[in-house]
Amino acid sequence: xxxxxxxxxxxxxxxxxxxxxxxxxxxxxxxxxxxxxxxxxxxxxxxxxxxxxxxxxxxxxxxxxxxxxxxxxxxxxxxxxxxxxxxxxxxxxxxxxxxxxxxxxxxxxxxxxxxxxxxxxxxxxxxxxxx
Amino acid sequence: xxxxxxxxxxxxxxxxxxxxxxxxxxxxxxxxxxxxxxxxxxxxxxxxxxxxxxxxxxxxxxxxxxxxxxxxxxxxxxxxxxxxxxxxxxxxxxxxxxxxxxxxxxxxxxxxxxxxxxxxxxxxxxxxxxxxxx
Numbered sequence: 001x002x003x004x005x006x007x008x009x010x011x012x013x014x015x016x017x018x019x020x021x022x023x024x025x026x027x028x029x030x031x032x033x034x035x036x037x038x039x040x041x042x043x044x045x046x047x048x049x050x051x052x053x054x055x056x057x058x059x060x061x062x063x064x065x066x067x068x069x070x071x072x073x074x075x076x077x078x079x080x081x082x083x084x085x086x087x088x089x090x091x092x093x094x095x096x097x098x099x100x101x102x103x104x105x106x107x108x109x110x111x112x113x114x115x116x117x118x119x120x121x122x123x124x125x126x127x128x129x130x131x
Numbered sequence: 132x133x134x135x136x137x138x139x140x141x142x143x144x145x146x147x148x149x150x151x152x153x154x155x156x157x158x159x160x161x162x163x164x165x166x167x168x169x170x171x172x173x174x175x176x177x178x179x180x181x182x183x184x185x186x187x188x189x190x191x192x193x194x195x196x197x198x199x200x201x202x203x204x205x206x207x208x209x210x211x212x213x214x215x216x217x218x219x220x221x222x223x224x225x226x227x228x229x230x231x232x233x234x235x236x237x238x239x240x241x242x243x244x245x246x247x248x249x250x251x252x253x254x255x256x257x258x259x260x261x262x263x264x265x
Contacts, residue, residue, distance in 0.1 A: 028215035039209070043216050045176035045243035068242065078165035082176055109178030109243015 020064065024088035027065065035123055037116040038097065044087050045109035054104045054113060061091045063111065096121030158221040160196070171227060171249040178243030179216070187238045187247060192229050196245065197222035230257045
């Protein structure tokens with residue numbers, strides 16, 4: 001799975017997406033793999049379930065997270081280190097991912113996306129017949 | 132006013148992480164501090180924790196947040212392509228003005244963000260001294 005952020009996936013006709021991902025933060029991720037699947041974890045602190053958008057288009061997995069607005073809340077003399085920006089990151093996924101069975105869950109500010117491998121891509125042991 | 136009071140804390144944030152006395156890497160989660168509805172409100176970004184893994188302590192005018200983010204065991208068996216998220220101990224300490232109700236401090240952990248509310252004392256109890264102009 002390759003990081004696609006460097007080669008922005010914005011098409012010219014997709015102005016809405018272009019404006020959404022402008023000035024976004026790149027969430028940090030862990031990606032691991034076993035025989036069955038590839039699993040991605042992304043740190044998205046401050047993103048609630050309704051502010052999260054995960055989707056796949058062709059070979060691109062896109063994650064967009066809207067940070068809840070506490071930072072913009074009216075207060076006096078705020079001291080801030082948490083940027084009030086949303087998260088966006090895109091990845092290229094390989095042929096081996098079974099696109100119909102991808103699942104995602106969000107808990108405690110961490111998004112977990114499980115990308116199962118298609119049967120064809122799973123390792124198989126070949127039985128050897130003795131003549 | 133708050134900005135000035137917390138200036139001391141800001142210096143800490145310039146270093147993303149430091150080595151503690153024990154030699155392990157200690158990280159500083161990012162925080163926001165503001166004054167809101169007669170409280171100081173601290174938000175800290177600590178994704179992927181359980182609420183009982185975070186310690187919040189207030190003592191003698193200092194608020195401390197600390198904990199440890201452990202690498203999950205089930206994942207140790209897998210091959211990792213990328214590890215960008217941070218693990219290990221984290222700690223931050225803030226000097227808080229003493230005009231707060233220490234018994235009424237509340238903390239909540241939601242969506243990976245810890246929120247601590249420190250209610251201010253009522254104005255009568257705050258040490259406000261009017262200076263006579265001669």
